[in-house]
Amino acid sequence: MHLSEFVDRLDTELQVDQWAGADYAVNGLQVGPERADVDRVAFAVDGVVETFEQAAAADADALVVHHGISWGGIDRVTGKEYERVRALLDNDIALYAAHAPLDAHDEYGNAARLCDRLGLDIVAPFGESGPGHAGQRGRAETPFSTVDLREELATLEGAGDVQVLDFGPDELSDIAVLTGSGTDWLDEARAAGVDALVTGEGKQPAYHEAKEAGISVFLAGHYATETLGVKALQSLAEEWGLDTTYISHPTGL
Amino acid sequence: MHLSEFVDRLDTELQVDQWAGADYAVNGLQVGPERADVDRVAFAVDGVVETFEQAAAADADALVVHHGISWGGIDRVTGKEYERVRALLDNDIALYAAHAPLDAHDEYGNAARLCDRLGLDIVAPFGESGPGHAGQRGRAETPFSTVDLREELATLEGAGDVQVLDFGPDELSDIAVLTGSGTDWLDEARAAGVDALVTGEGKQPAYHEAKEAGISVFLAGHYATETLGVKALQSLAEEWGLDTTYISHPTGL
Amino acid sequence: MHLSEFVDRLDTELQVDQWAGADYAVNGLQVGPERADVDRVAFAVDGVVETFEQAAAADADALVVHHGISWGGIDRVTGKEYERVRALLDNDIALYAAHAPLDAHDEYGNAARLCDRLGLDIVAPFGESGPGHAGQRGRAETPFSTVDLREELATLEGAGDVQVLDFGPDELSDIAVLTGSGTDWLDEARAAGVDALVTGEGKQPAYHEAKEAGISVFLAGHYATETLGVKALQSLAEEWGLDTTYISHPTGL
């Protein structure tokens, strides 16, 4: 498949156009030539020197990531940007990044996939963000206990100890899921009246905001909550007849 | 002492004026009447319902915090803002917040106090931020090992397990200190060539940025790294002849 | 009725969402707890200490005003903001504000109500403002003389001497109505070719702009031209089965 066709297909599936100007990340093809073929595609959460080298070792022509290397543009190709661009160009690997469009997507999105993994029925979008949302609100037919939900999250690829701010009810059935860094939406979670918020990393205000709102917050790790979206794209690429490989590189964050 | 005099003294000491428009936080008196007396002052890291109630229990007239309740202004006194304002007004407690000015201050600042605690000689400001800086760069006369620095940080009030991204040299003597959420400055740390960055919480990009830069990052907790600044202000208030009390409320974040 | 339901109903009737980001005022619930009941509602033009105390004296649970206390957010709960928030919280009164949405509304709006009072048929919106308009353009079946229109306006609650910039024709039938401070729209009035502009307060440029345009401007007072909108909301609340009271407090401005 031509690289341009591969890029067009992903842009279309992920409705990348809708996020133009609304995501600090540059979505779509971040690094790559005008003309190239793509036979083998690697998938990873983070686009960094290490995953670029692993993609090269796997003979990939392109790498699809959630976190790319261009955030609001690259001012200078120096420092870490130099090393990252160099690793891509030296190995002839094109880099495709899907940030907000992949968080938000109702089918392939990180939150949608995580709801599915937890057995939650999606009842509404959650997490206002730009032209759409960054997460999902799900309902568990059988409520989770805090211990059970924590254990379930601990089985995610790359999850370590799942930290819990245990301020919600004993039975958790109304659950907001916003992967990555989701504690900025605790006000919305409070207004919505959910029992719990499942996210990746926690910021300073989260403890008291959760306590005052009576919501349990599960911090399962930024990496661990964001592998499912790129894996969903991997399945899509397989359907398109491409060779694929997934690069696992948990960070503990 | 009149509340207005207490506020003026803090504003002056912390050079609050210099940060007008450059800090998302509103610095200075956030909540309080025009005329009141201050005899007893409480100090805490976070300005939240729980610390407001503890300040009331301690008979405080005012509470000085690092994290206040007005960030870019309060749109509506509803939700958590209602509960927080209510807790202050019902208990006649004035709230004074010092955010960026307290991070930056060369004597009372969080980073300056933490350098002092670690026995580092401050060699330069670190962490460009608005009109100044948000941290300090220190030098250890006797280099730390990773284990030693981690153990030292674990003795901070409120510190739990200190997480280390152990990518720097074995001997750590050139150390950037930026309390709270400091991993956004890893590019500056890389350009400066430091051995280690000591901060509170870690964000997603930190793992690979630290690894690619060969810098060890110590995540000692947002709360744990930011108690020293308000404690320094407590000492100042004591010098002014005021009764003081410190409210400890670690968050695990 | 739950406070949240009362707020939702008003937000919906007034289409508050359409004005998000387009009105310097914060519309909707400005001050109030998450959970409360509303049995008795007061209505007033201005949300200030005095009307808060009168609402308390009337045993109101909530006060609906045209001019609230949050304009672009409240930076600090100090000075007059402290006194106003305190008066609301001490008396357990929720504050709901409807500014631009109440000026603009085609049924409950200040301009629409004033047209009705003057016997004008509304022919078009007037006064471009954000996503909509701030006033109405009406037609009098029988033209007013300057004296008659002035006298009619002098009967409004809170009107004192109505000031007239008498530069229009003798017979006034095509009349723009924009309550409050409407002389900023004299260019639009000139382009529209109206005979008169009815508004509340006048700003410096109005005299010559009216004279050069040949338009008569009636300055009936900011307060006096803006009581009709909140009174229309009062009727609505009565229909919903709530106890209501109107607080009259003219300002002479």
Next chain:
Amino acid sequence: MHLSEFVDRLDTELQVDQWAGADYAVNGLQVGPERADVDRVAFAVDGVVETFEQAAAADADALVVHHGISWGGIDRVTGKEYERVRALLDNDIALYAAHAPLDAHDEYGNAARLCDRLGLDIVAPFGESGPGHAGQRGRAETPFSTVDLREELATLEGAGDVQVLDFGPDELSDIAVLTGSGTDWLDEARAAGVDALVTGEGKQPAYHEAKEAGISVFLAGHYATETLGVKALQSLAEEWGLDTTYISHPTGL
């Protein structure tokens, strides 16, 4: 005198450069050719068709005003802008406007002149505005009663009935003066603790802000409070050897 020299002198005296970008008005020469001579200069508060025609009748080559015709630029020379530009060009009159620089000036400024007229000693600038201030704070050696201050203000050229919001003390000695539209600075007046604010026109919030602050507000008219600045410039022009004339045209606003 060449027009360009006349303009340069005024720009220099009024420090017009300091207000670039900080005043919505365009200060300095607003309308005029590159090369012209100035023998006779008219002065007026408002730059409008009527004063342009009176300047022409007085054989003036230039007109100096406080309120010009370019506010944030002239988008189209149509409507009132067409008539005003036409009146200037048809009569070969250059238009010079001094808005914020003339309010602020410590010697020629409207507030400084009005303090002088009222016999107040200027003690500090008042009314933060852009790079400077828009008014002055003065002290009366012998305090005014409300009646006396009102009567004194009623003697200003163009003053009609002076409206008073009589909420301050009986004796008024600490007086903020901000000509034109000054009620936006009532918060600053409250924080400063003045007894009274003297200004021109009043806006809706002024009544309750004055009442809650315990400050008396004197509304002497926008026009009436702003004739002294242009008259001070007239004296200056006389010193430069130019023929001058003052055009009086009160507006009742």
Next chain:
Amino acid sequence: MHLSEFVDRLDTELQVDQWAGADYAVNGLQVGPERADVDRVAFAVDGVVETFEQAAAADADALVVHHGISWGGIDRVTGKEYERVRALLDNDIALYAAHAPLDAHDEYGNAARLCDRLGLDIVAPFGESGPGHAGQRGRAETPFSTVDLREELATLEGAGDVQVLDFGPDELSDIAVLTGSGTDWLDEARAAGVDALVTGEGKQPAYHEAKEAGISVFLAGHYATETLGVKALQSLAEEWGLDTTYISHPTGL
């Protein structure tokens, strides 16, 4: 015809409203009185003193141009703005400007007209700009050679030597047309894969961008490529029964 009707007709035909806020130029009537009649209309590319005088010599009541005199508003009617406004007012000529709306228009637009002149079938809009586009992409049934296209362009009114950056294929059939200053869109031309870009003036980056992209760029002159749009409007005015005249004044740029 009343001037206001003439203006309304042009505004409607050119969909001027769609470009509000998206064009640095002020489109529509730039200079003119509220009431005037239009019998004779002149058309020119540039609205400058010289064309204003020629319009006056031709007894025109109005002049329609592509480049007017108000770009982001007129701060001061001084310098060249004074001379230009003066020339219009002294000769009682109204000025109507159509900038982006005339570039973009699918029927009257400069690019559409130039495609027609070159015998190209328009296949798609070209040149993203504001809410629309600034050019057209056309296809030549019989491909042009570089020499032929250059010669054809040299026959445009006002064209001198047509400069060619000859980096495209020998046969040119897929041709982007963006009149005036179009080399800023060479990235879009490259992504679209066209053979050639026809435009007016060239900017510094164009040489290497064209060379690296393998696109031939024809610089036929800003003036020469933008006479066809105003001429199309002239035909329209003739259809409306107005007397018209075209003012030719090539600039060599």
Next chain:
Amino acid sequence: MHLSEFVDRLDTELQVDQWAGADYAVNGLQVGPERADVDRVAFAVDGVVETFEQAAAADADALVVHHGISWGGIDRVTGKEYERVRALLDNDIALYAAHAPLDAHDEYGNAARLCDRLGLDIVAPFGESGPGHAGQRGRAETPFSTVDLREELATLEGAGDVQVLDFGPDELSDIAVLTGSGTDWLDEARAAGVDALVTGEGKQPAYHEAKEAGISVFLAGHYATETLGVKALQSLAEEWGLDTTYISHPTGL
């Protein structure tokens, strides 16, 4: 010399810091690794694939240009950005760009060097731009005729036919020099009263602005007027003991 030292020296000489945020170009090191040595440096006007390859052919370690590849940041390393970055990285060439700082510099700057070449005494900076200026105003002891100045400019490297808008006086002694694209400053030239403006490329408004102002404009080519600055830096590098080479690649623009 270490690359970092070379970069520091240039940054210091050119006072690059002063232009941060004021130049759309990213000044300083645009592409390069953290650690590298520089023995041989190439200099060129334009940083493009062709000059990168010529620098490689000349065995250069670094290339210093006036026009770099990062303008407001690089959103995506695709299209021409991919080819340009690739050419640099494949050949291990670091790219240093000096745009506005090199135009403005009083010693090494393009305008200063061109004044020197023309034998003009610099009398003042010309061309307000950001924190400084973009050109120089010079005086010829013996006035130029139009023909002589044109011929002199035709001797610049890369100059072709010099286009002249011949609207100034016969004797040209007061001459504004602003290299590259300088016709945007014709208003300033008019206000300054110069006889001529020497620049590189011309934009559409220049013809009539020059004519109405009575100023002769010399369009000597963007490339041709901007070789002298980089050549001045080349001399500086020679003084520092580095091997240098100049890459000539005129564009005809």
